[in-house]
Amino acid sequence: MRVSTASIHRGPLFQGHSGCLQLLTIETKMNICNPDIFRANLLAGRVAVVTGGSRGIGRAVCLTLAKTGAQVVVGYHRDSQAAEDTCSAAMQSKTTALAVQVDIADRQDAFRLMERAQEAFGRVDILVNCAGIWPTANAWDMSQEHWRQTLAVNLDGTFYACQAACTVMMPQREGRIVNFSSVAATRGARTGHADYAASKSGVDALTKSLAHELAPYNINVNAVSPGMISTRMTEHAVRDRDRDYVQQIPLGRVGSPEDVAGLAVFLASPAADYITGQVFHVNGDMLMP
Secondary structure (H helix, E strand, O other): OOOOEEOOOOOOOOOOOOOOOHHOOOOOOOOOOOOOOOOOOOOOOEEEEEEOOHHHHHHHHHHHHOOOOOOOEEEEEEOOOHHHHHHHHHHHOOOOEEEEEEEOHHHHHHHHHHHHHHHHOOOOOOEEEEEOOOOOOOHHOHHHHHHHHHHHHHHHHHHHHHHHHHHHHHHOOOEEEEEEEEOHHHHHOOOOOOOHHHHHHHHHHHHHHHHHHHHHEEEEEEEEOOOOOOOOOHHHHHHHHHHHHOOOOOOOOOOOOHHHHHHHHHHHHHHHHHOOOEEEEOOOOOOOO
């Protein structure tokens, strides 16, 4: 496990209204998924761990958390430069950022990630599980190694990170866990990703089960289920089949990481105190019958 630290900055607190809950209860054109709607001190003093935080959706989540005042631990697997870049961008919001290398499919490594976060900041309030892989193979050609690796990262890794977070959050009797699922968990995969769909279905069930178990400890557990989002992981598919995807999406476009980051941060905020055990779809209405 490789750890790199970033400079500590103290951000100013801004006065404002009671937060983004109001955005859900009044008539407005604002999109709760948009990261720009949150006030700067919404999560001031909170510590957030984000797996897969160096790029794509994870990076967008890290930066949105930083904008709301949270201290951010950027979990990454291989790309140390991308992790450092994310930390640097997060620090532009005058908060603290810490990059920690982790193999989330390794249970011991997942626990070391949480231990490192607690050592650095004294607590962990938020876990966002963004780490995932999306390899391609038809089911009849898929190797055992391919199948197991996808489930190891996407499902086992999510479970291990949640399990590790429990060791910190349960004694605190407070915490937020946001898991990332996929539209494939609901409708199945159609392009050679049966392993991915199965792993994300497991994430949905895990999320609901953990919500039941952890509710007595004031730990909320929810999931965000994106549709097709343009990231480095999906760039080849978006490039080759953009028209096919757009035809399946009533809003008429493939999503961006920023389209989903705001919802994850909302679920980590005080405005979502009474929400747990839910899976939220962000897909441009891709699931419309």
